Amino acid sequence: MITMVIVGTGNVAQQLFTAIAKKKEINIIQVIGRDENKLIPFNNCPNTVTNYEYILESDVYIIAVNDDSIGAVSQHFKNKRGLVVHTSGSMPLSVLPPSVRRGVFYPLQTISKERKTDFDVVPICIEAEKSEDYKVLRKLANAISDQVQIMTSDQRKLVHLAAVFVNNFTNHIYHIGNEICNEAGVPFTILNQLILETAKKATHTPVLNAQTGPAIRNDKLTMQQHLELLDTKDYKDIYSVISNSIQKTHGNKL
Amino acid sequence: MITMVIVGTGNVAQQLFTAIAKKKEINIIQVIGRDENKLIPFNNCPNTVTNYEYILESDVYIIAVNDDSIGAVSQHFKNKRGLVVHTSGSMPLSVLPPSVRRGVFYPLQTISKERKTDFDVVPICIEAEKSEDYKVLRKLANAISDQVQIMTSDQRKLVHLAAVFVNNFTNHIYHIGNEICNEAGVPFTILNQLILETAKKATHTPVLNAQTGPAIRNDKLTMQQHLELLDTKDYKDIYSVISNSIQKTHGNKL
Numbered sequence: 001m002i003t004m005v006i007v008g009t010g011n012v013a014q015q016l017f018t019a020i021a022k023k024k025e026i027n028i029i030q031v032i033g034r035d036e037n038k039l040i041p042f043n044n045c046p047n048t049v050t051n052y053e054y055i056l057e058s059d060v061y062i063i064a065v066n067d068d069s070i071g072a073v074s075q076h077f078k079n080k081r082g083l084v085v086h087t088s089g090s091m092p093l094s095v096l097p098p099s100v101r102r103g104v105f106y107p108l109q110t111i112s113k114e115r116k117t118d119f120d121v122v123p124i125c126i127e128a129e130k131s132e133d134y135k136v137l138r139k140l141a142n143a144i145s146d147q148v149q150i151m152t153s154d155q156r157k158l159v160h161l162a163a164v165f166v167n168n169f170t171n172h173i174y175h176i177g178n179e180i181c182n183e184a185g186v187p188f189t190i191l192n193q194l195i196l197e198t199a200k201k202a203t204h205t206p207v208l209n210a211q212t213g214p215a216i217r218n219d220k221l222t223m224q225q226h227l228e229l230l231d232t233k234d235y236k237d238i239y240s241v242i243s244n245s246i247q248k249t250h251g252n253k254l
Numbered sequence: 255m256i257t258m259v260i261v262g263t264g265n266v267a268q269q270l271f272t273a274i275a276k277k278k279e280i281n282i283i284q285v286i287g288r289d290e291n292k293l294i295p296f297n298n299c300p301n302t303v304t305n306y307e308y309i310l311e312s313d314v315y316i317i318a319v320n321d322d323s324i325g326a327v328s329q330h331f332k333n334k335r336g337l338v339v340h341t342s343g344s345m346p347l348s349v350l351p352p353s354v355r356r357g358v359f360y361p362l363q364t365i366s367k368e369r370k371t372d373f374d375v376v377p378i379c380i381e382a383e384k385s386e387d388y389k390v391l392r393k394l395a396n397a398i399s400d401q402v403q404i405m406t407s408d409q410r411k412l413v414h415l416a417a418v419f420v421n422n423f424t425n426h427i428y429h430i431g432n433e434i435c436n437e438a439g440v441p442f443t444i445l446n447q448l449i450l451e452t453a454k455k456a457t458h459t460p461v462l463n464a465q466t467g468p469a470i471r472n473d474k475l476t477m478q479q480h481l482e483l484l485d486t487k488d489y490k491d492i493y494s495v496i497s498n499s500i501q502k503t504h505g506n507k508l
Contacts, residue, residue, distance in 0.1 A: 067476065068473075090476050108444060108445070108447075108448060109447065109448060109451065110452060110466055123444050125444075147444070147447075149440070149444060154438075155438045157483065158434050158435070158437055158438035158483060159438055159444065161480050162430075162431040162434040162435050162442075164467050165430050165431040166427060166428055166449050166452065167449075168468075168469065168470075169427050170424050170449075170453075171455075171456065171461055171466075172500050172503070173420060173423050173427065174420055174461045175462055176416075176499075177416040177420040178416075178461055180413075180416040181412070181413065181416050184409045185409065186403070186412070186413050189457070190362060190379075190413065191413075191420050192456075192457040193362075193363065194362060194363060194417055194420055195421075195453050195456055196454070196457060197364060198364060198421045198424050198425055198453070199450050199454075200450070202425065202428040202446075203443070203446040203449060203450060207425055208429055208432075211422070211429070212421070212422060212425075213418050213421070214418065214422075216422075219321065222321065222344050225344065226415050226418065229411065234495065234502060237499075238423075238492075238496060239423075241491045241492050242423045242426055245426060245488040245489070248488060
């Protein structure tokens with residue numbers, strides 16, 4: 001049995017709390033948050049506090065707060081014997097105090113309140129400094145996920161950047177598609193199948209081979225017409241830089 | 255029973271041929287292609303020809319050739335009584351000769367040889383000039399797909415542009431994610447779940463609400479670090495223009 005304290009009350013904290021609460025191997029003994037109201041979702045934890053004076057002794061402390069706050073918040077744990085980990089993709093392990101056993105527990109998933117995260121399929125990227133700490137993190141990660149990956153801070157930073165592309169940027173590209181459908185007076189749902197098929201393909205076949213469209217065909221007339229159809233400079237810019245990059249990637253210089 | 259002639263031997267022609275061959279309501283009586291070798295996949299059609307002199311009389315002629323060739327190829331059908339349709343998203347109906355009953359039969363899907371297209375779930379966008387021609391196209395489309403949408407040439411052009419964003423551009427974004435993972439020495443498959451989840455979300459919830467990431471949080475430090483991590487000017491440009499567009503969309507000016 002591993003005892004755990006969760007620090008933070010945001011989306012990541014809530015999702016971890018829900019996923020871990022069901023697991024026998026881990027016992028969440030405390031949740032710490034600055035704002036009493038935000039601790040309400042954690043009410044079935046026996047101990048919720050707003051004050052760092054009352055931190056319980058625990059095997060693991062999971063700091064699930066904003067990237068900018070990890071450094072300051074983790075100072076409250078610098079005399080603890082337990083393993084102190086944060087959940088950020090872009091922050092290095094070294095943001096935590098060197099005096100503690102420190103690590104990272106980064107769930108590689110877009111986490112939002114609207115959609116429940118099924119952690120079984122979310123890769124958990126772990127980092128630690130000692131082999132016994134890796135053992136604890138691996139046990140923790142295995143309890144909630146089927147995919148656990150050891151990663152250095154430098155690797156994690158790159159993977160987080162890749163995730164920004166395939167998640168955040170893709171979502172904005174969908175938004176542009178949605179706007180264009182609105183302009184056409186055609187429901188965006190007409191693209192559902194195409195969106196799903198494109199994503200599925202990327203998980204099966206090399207994405208380089210899956211590239212299609214006017215840019216890779218160097219179909220200048222269609223590209224010119226598309227630029228004229230786009231209303232805003234931002235969308236035209238996005239169209240141009242991505243088309244240009246597709247052509248360079250596939251060897252057709254403009 | 256509708257009789258059909260397919261013109262062209264590329265991916266769209268092949269996929270249509272396979273999907274339609276199984277349907278009792280439609281009888282493919284001829285396939286026309288310039289190159290005899292490229293007609294081999296259509297060998298179980300009773301009549302394959304390379305010469306437009308031998309076009310059979312048919313209810314429908316489906317011209318599934320490159321966008322640039324539709325105008326010229328369709329000239330061979332200008333004295334036919336059958337319905338002449340093309341399969342292009344970006345070309346208007348008017349590219350076909352005004353002397354014929356003309357229409358469009360556009361399957362809204364990325365079609366490639368590598369992955370078999372399951373037409374059941376592919377929306378077919380149809381356009382015609384007369385109500386009786388719409389009836390024929392609707393019957394044809396319903397035979398192979400559950401989703402049929404009537405669309406003008408202007409609407410189709412916009413929907414095709416939207417498809418370029420959500421399919422072609424998304425695929426290139428995946429490619430960039432893949433390259434970054436390669437640099438990190440981490441398998442791209444670690445992003446599979448994130449890619450699928452992001453796509454699924456877009457088919458369920460408004461994409462505008464699903465936006466997350468450093469740009470919408472205006473997390474300047476992370477964005478600066480990401481730009482430094484990117485190797486090429488193209489990728490930096492893509493990062494900047496999309497982040498900028500996310501911020502404008504969500505009201506956080508840079």
